[in-house]
Amino acid sequence: MQKMLLLLLTVLTLTAGCSKRAWYNGFKSGHNYQCGNLEGDAxxxxxxxxxxxxxxxxxxxK
Known part of the structure; x- marks a missing residue:
């Protein structure tokens, strides 16, 4: 039980420290990775x- 609580607190701390820019860049990287599954003009x-x-x-x- 204590290990799970510690893990949860660690994850929450790490995700709270991420900036909006970091989240955006992560989603952008994921998008670009998905584009790699396409071919040619697509x-x-x-x-x-x-x-x-x-x-x-x-x-x-804005």
Missing amino acids: REKCLQKGGMSYDKYQENL
Whole structure:
């Protein structure tokens, strides 16, 4: 029981320390990885769609 609680607290601490930029970059990396499953023009379009920088993403939210 104590080990599980310690594990939970560790995970919560680590995830709370992640910035929004880190989360965005993680999702962007996942998107780019999924694009790797495509071929030709579909892959290029997929990569272009996910190519927005975090700063540009923040600007678009405003």
